[in-house]
Amino acid sequence: MKIINTILLDEITAKAKQSPRMRMNYNFHEKLDDPVNRLLNAMEPGTYLRPHRHLDPAKDEIFLLLRGRVAVFLFDETGEITDTLVLDPLAGIYGAEIKAGVWHGLLVLDSGSVIYEVKQGPFAPLSPENMAPWSPAVEEAEAVRLYMQKLAAAL
Numbered sequence: 830m831k832i833i834n835t836i837l838l839d840e841i842t843a844k845a846k847q848s849p850r851m852r853m854n855y856n857f858h859e860k861l862d863d864p865v866n867r868l869l870n871a872m873e874p875g876t877y878l879r880p881h882r883h884l885d886p887a888k889d890e891i892f893l894l895l896r897g898r899v900a901v902f903l904f905d906e907t908g909e910i911t912d913t914l915v916l917d918p919l920a921g922i923y924g925a926e927i928k929a930g931v932w933h934g935l936l937v938l939d940s941g942s943v944i945y946e947v948k949q950g951p952f953a954p955l956s957p958e959n960m961a962p963w964s965p966a967v968e969e970a971e972a973v974r975l976y977m978q979k980l981a982a983a984l
Contacts, residue, residue: 831857833869833895833945837855837869838869838871838895838896838941838943841853841854841855841869841871841943842871842873842940842941842943844871845871845872845873845876846873846940850876851872851873851874851875851876852870852871852872852873852876852878852937853870853871854868854869854870854871855868855869855870855871856868857869858950861950861951861952862950862951862952863950863951864949864950864951865947865948865949865950866946866947866948866949866950866951866952867945867946867947868945868946869895869943869944869945869946870892870943870944870946871941871942871943872897872899872935872937872942872943872944873937873940873941873942874937874938874939874940875937875977876937877967877973877977878934878935878936878937879934879960879961879964879965879966879967880902880904880908880932880933880934880960880961880963880964881932881933881934881955881959881960881961882929882930882931882932882933882959882961883927883929883930883948883955883959884929884930884958884959885956885958885959886949886953887929887930888929888948888949889926889927889928889929889948889949890926890927890933890946890947890948891924891925891926891927891946891947891948892924892925892944892945892946892947893923893924893944893945894916894917894918894922894923894924894942894943894944895918895943895944895945896918896941896942896943897937897938897939897940897941897942897943898915898916898917898937898938898939898942899915899916899935899936899937899938899939899942899944900913900914900915900916900935900936900938900980900981900984901913901914901915901916901925901927901933901934901935902933902934902935902936902980902983903927903931903932903933904932904933904934904961905932906932907963908932908961908963908964910980910983913983913984915938915984916944924944932961934961934964934980936977936980936981936984964976
């Protein structure tokens with residue numbers, strides 16, 4: 830049996846805090862080609878999750894927030910925000926399901942935030958076509974900082 834408890838959440842949160850990306854995965858699936866990918870994703874404020882979609886290959890994405898607070902954004906084809914939801918287990922808002930092909934992104938609001946994520950396998954890194962062309966690339970530090978401020982202001 831694989832157990833999700835405070836000890837595990839604290840361990841991956843500590844690794845996220847040490848990571849240059851300010852996030853860390855903990856996979857429950859044993860192989861990347863498993864038919865269902867299940868993982869914890871510990872994320873810290875300041876981590877940049879570039880808006881993206883899962884269109885090729887088409888995969889729905891489901892995530893539940895186990896602790897912390899995370900904002901979920903949906904976008905149209907031009908990058909305009911079409912929907913926003915703040916996940917907060919203490920407020921009774923636990924998760925979301927994003928359909929394949931929908932542009933989405935996250936903004937981490939609280940330290941120690943951890944989501945449990947499920948999506949169809951096998952694992953496939955996001956191709957450039959699945960990255961939002963209207964959002965800054967990870968390497969563009971100042972543009973990323975300004976973009977994240979813009980998202981925060983939209984809440």
